[in-house]
Each structure stands twice: as structure tokens, then as C-alpha cells.
Amino acid sequence: MSPDLEALGWNAEFERQFAKYAAKDWLPGRLIRDNKITFGAILAGGARHEVIMGGRVYHEAANDAELPAVGDWVALEIGGEVSTNLIRARLPRQTCFSRKVPGKSTEEQVIATNVDAVAVVTDAGVDFNLRRLERYLTVIRKSGAQAIILLNKADLFSEADNHRARDAVQALDPRVTVLLSNAHSQSGVAGLRALLKPGFTITLVGSSGVGKSTLANQLLGRDWQWTDAVSDQTGKGVHTTTARELIPIPTGGILIDNPGIREIQMWTDETVLRESFADLDELANGCRHHNCRHGADAGCAVRAAVEAGTLDFDRYAAYLKLEDEIAALNKKQRKRKLQIEKGIRTSSESVKHPKGKYKRERRPWTS
């Protein structure tokens, strides 16, 4: 296949943004692999090049999240004076799927950019966890991409189990595309293939072992050529993906395969949370006190709904937990900002930390 730029996801907006670089004879390319120091890039016609980040791109990035990432469109100087291929500029992202860096940091980690959809791969068995899927949906909403949930390994479960899982996911959000798949057969991936229109990029995320790479290989029609740097063969002959890869699919569309994500941490804000839990917000309007914490508070309408059995307890608990996480994240970001500000102020302008402003974490109310 000799993919042209549009087949790789290029569009009129990228074209417009690129005009100033075209004048310098730089070429548009899409990043397909991130090797930390070098990157893999694919150019018009399907040519692949190893490229390195130019100093200016590095210095102009305010934080790690602004550095080039898999999925980005960049301006490339191929075989310049120093005979290395350089990333001269990164085009603005049209979507960006990211998460909080695991651990205590408040940094954002970019997973993939310029993706049209994020497909969360799971199954109707042990990996199935509605609360985790709910979190994924919250983070996907923030990215600007559409959400797909893929219940893979459909061949391993009864039709009843598959359908029950599908209905439960669909009930979380009717706008989400929910598909069943079997990565071991051509017909089993027909639903995913149908979504992969030319130029459409889907990134596959989900736990390790759910079948992301098997899906990619089935759609590709052969095994992806793993390089040493990106794969690790375990004793059982199972490939565990260790780096994300952008893979153009000959029948149309682009997949980005990811290493298994152990946990998807919050990288979102109140607005997105409110949207995901609009029904609970509506309920909370009926609480007696406007600052009700939906615990043991008198006149709490949310608790009343749990008691009456009209609100699922797990969803209620998830609501409180998400809110707490967002409060904690905001607090950490504020603290970090204060520290940065403090660093650039003179000592006479000391900054006071807002002490005792945040209440301790809430526990869901139980009877």
C-alpha cells in the first residue's frame, strides 16, 4: 500500500496549519512510534523515517504533554545539513487522549493524539468492570474523540453473557458504540473494520491480554513487524506490547496499539464529571442543603434514591469517589502552581497556602 496523506488522517485544517512550513520545504509526517530519543514517522507514499526532535520543539514545550507524541502531525526536515531528519514543528492537535501520570504527580501523560475514536477493549468475563469503563468514558469525553467499547473474545462466552455485558455498557451511555468481537477470525472483527473509514484513527486501550494486538493483526491481515524495542516475548510465547505503535490498515483507517493500561487515572475536570453523572446531579438538586455531601446529611435525595432502590449503590459510590479524586487533583495542581509562583516571587511577597480548605475524603454512606 502506498498511503497518501489523507489515508493517514490528514485533513484541510492540518493543510492550513502546515502552509507556513511547506514554504520552507519541510514535509508533513505523522509520528508512528516514540522511542524517547528518536521517533518513527510515516510520510506521504508510506515512506518511514527515523526522526529526532529539533531543539526548538523541545524548548517551546511548556511541559511533557506538549512534546511530540504518537499520532501527532509534524513538520519534518528530511536529510538536512547535519544529515539527520529533524522534527521542526508540531501541528496543533485536533484531539488528545491523555491520563494522569500514575502515582502522586499531577502531570498529564499523552496516550495518543489526533484520534477520532478511543476503543476500550475488554471482555464479558474477568476483565469486565463497569466502574472502570465509566472512568474510561469520562476521560475519553475530555479527549474530543468518540468512545467505542469492544467486548472481545466473544467466542469464549455464551451469547447470553455477551449480550448482558453489552446492554450494561450501553446503559452507561447510549451514545457509546458497543461492539462484540472475536479477534481470531476475519468475520469477528467486521464491526471494528466497518468503523475504520479511510483516514479515521482509532486507538486501542485496555488491560494487558484483552487482545488489542491480536485485533490489530487480524485487521492488518498479518502479524505486525515488531521491532526489538517494542515487543517482549514471554516464556508462554505471548507478545506483550511495550510501546505504542501507529499502524495504517490496508483496507482503510489507522490503528494505534497500546501497551496494556493497568489503571486509568483521572485526567478530567468537574465539567466532564457533571456530564457523566447528569442524572445524579439532577437528584442532588432535590437535597435539602445546597452543600449536601450525600452522606449521612439530613434530607439527602441521593441517599433516598439508593434506599428506594432507584439508584444503583455502585454508581452512587463511584460518583463520590470521582468527585473526591477531582478535588484532590485540583488541590495538587493548585499547590504546584503556588510553588511555582513562589519560586519566581521575591521573599517579601510570600504566598499563603489555603490550609484546611479541603475536607477529608468521603466514604459512601451505608446503612
Ligand SMILES: Nc1nc2c(ncn2[C@@H]2O[C@H](COP(=O)(O)OP(=O)(O)OP(=O)(O)O)[C@@H](O)[C@H]2O)c(=O)[nH]1
Ligand atoms: N479466544 C480468544 N482469544 C483471544 C482473542 N483475542 C485475543 N486473544 C488471545 O489473548 C491473548 C492476549 O492477546 P494480545 O493481543 O497479546 O493482548 P493485548 O491486549 O495486546 O495485551 P498487551 O499487549 O499486554 O496489552 C493471546 O493469547 C490471544 O491469542 C479472542 O477474540 N478470542
Ligand SMILES: [Mg+2]
Ligand atoms: Mg499488545
Ligand SMILES: [Zn+2]
Ligand atoms: Zn444529598
